[in-house]
Amino acid sequence: MKYEFPVTLNPNPGKKPSSEGLRFGTVFTDHMFTMDYDEGIGWHDGKIVPYGPISLDPAACCLHYGQEMFEGLKAYKTESGRVQLFRPYMNAKRTNRTNDRLCIPEIDEDLFVDAIKALVKVDQDWIPKGEGTALYIRPFIFATEPFLGVRQSKQYKFMVILSPVGPYFVNGLAPTKMYVEDVYVRAVKGGTGEAKCAGNYGGSLKAQEIAHQKGYEQILWLDGIHQKYIEEIGAANAFFVIGDEVVTSELNGSILPGITRDSIIALCKYKGYKVSERKISIDELEDAYKKGELREMFASGTAAIVSPVGELLYKGDVMVINNNEIGPVAKEMYDTIYGIQTGKIEDFMGWTEPVE
Ligand SMILES: Cc1ncc(COP(=O)(O)O)c(C=O)c1O
Numbered sequence: 309m310k311y312e313f314p315v316t317l318n319p320n321p322g323k324k325p326s327s328e329g330l331r332f333g334t335v336f337t338d339h340m341f342t343m344d345y346d347e348g349i350g351w352h353d354g355k356i357v358p359y360g361p362i363s364l365d366p367a368a369c370c371l372h373y374g375q376e377m378f379e380g381l382k383a384y385k386t387e388s389g390r391v392q393l394f395r396p397y398m399n400a401k402r403t404n405r406t407n408d409r410l411c412i413p414e415i416d417e418d419l420f421v422d423a424i425k426a427l428v429k430v431d432q433d434w435i436p437k438g439e440g441t442a443l444y445i446r447p448f449i450f451a452t453e454p455f456l457g458v459r460q461s462k463q464y465k466f467m468v469i470l471s472p473v474g475p476y477f478v479n480g481l482a483p484t485k486m487y488v489e490d491v492y493v494r495a496v497k498g499g500t501g502e503a504k505c506a507g508n509y510g511g512s513l514k515a516q517e518i519a520h521q522k523g524y525e526q527i528l529w530l531d532g533i534h535q536k537y538i539e540e541i542g543a544a545n546a547f548f549v550i551g552d553e554v555v556t557s558e559l560n561g562s563i564l565p566g567i568t569r570d571s572i573i574a575l576c577k578y579k580g581y582k583v584s585e586r587k588i589s590i591d592e593l594e595d596a597y598k599k600g601e602l603r604e605m606f607a608s609g610t611a612a613i614v615s616p617v618g619e620l621l622y623k624g625d626v627m628v629i630n631n632n633e634i635g636p637v638a639k640e641m642y643d644t645i646y647g648i649q650t651g652k653i654e655d656f657m658g659w660t661e662p663v664e
Pocket residue numbers: 380540541542543544545564565566567568569608609610611
């Protein structure tokens with residue numbers, strides 16, 4: 309089924325930023341999508357309206373008990389002018405898995421994708437053109453019923469906002485420095501680690517603050533029980549090239565199932581790499597490093613696609629990976645995925661979805 313939504317155009321459109329020096333997530337487009345949910349009625353009144361502040365009852369339960377979820381994906385414009393999304397139905401499916409975990413009502417996958425397409429279409433002139441740029445799409449749902457008490461809300465709002473973005477890391481594909489966190493944990497099996505909910509990120513800020521103070525850009529999280537097995541990175545999944553094996557941690561209930569992760573695994577298989585989803589401990593990693601077998605490490609996620617890791621700090625020991633340079637597997641994955649997203653490479657995996 310195809311959904312359509314009324315549009316109220318913004319009478320005061322904003323100035324589009326230049327693609328040069330575009331930062332991540334600081335500028336927003338002229339419009340936004342909003343839709344309400346009421347128990348007994350379901351999702352209703354989806355519409356596109358001028359971007360602007362919303363009013364919320366101070367007792368809205370998302371503000372007190374964190375019933376909120378969000379997603380992230382990107383739109384691109386190809387040389388021929390086609391506007392396309394990257395695997396949006398994967399985000400729709402993950403939304404419903406998160407919703408289920410947080411007792412937020414399910415949302416029809418076509419409704420989710422059609423709302424995004426309709427908004428991107430209205431604001432398509434905001435899609436930036438420079439290398440490494442895209443239009444970032446942020447769908448989110450939050451509980452709006454005004455009450456104090458821990459139970460699921462009977463009212464929600466689904467919104468989508470758009471932001472023209474440059475590379476997630478200011479230095480683009482330059483390798484980042486990563487701190488292996490051995491005090492705080494991000495998630496445990498049975499918790500909300502595999503859901504994309506706000507609380508997971510609020511709870512990660514303290515560790516990130518400490519890592520920044522030590523001069524490291526990101527956190528590599530270990531498992532919440534043994535603090536031994538590698539889980540994932542701040543807002544990305546982790547990949548390693550050990551000998552001739554491309555390895556990423558298996559999905560264990562506490563790791564977010566990244567869409568870029570899934571895409572890299574599929575591409576590696578397509579290209580004939582030996583790729584494994586398995587448990588990988590920090591000891592195995594140190595061992596491989598000492599033997600000279602740790603050839604590459606990189607983060608994968610929508611924001612940066614692929615971001616090489618040049619240095620790891622674990623309990624005072626520093627590991628410098630691939631001479632602090634981007635490795636061939638990371639480069640190939642970035643070039644292929646970004647190439648498909650921007651239409652520079654034919655979409656041989658069937659991953660793009662046109663906005664028409
Ligand atoms: C915690 C976490 N892990 C992994 C990812 C990567 O997921 P994706 O590739 O779908 O962007 C993200 C970003 O969405 C994230 O926030």
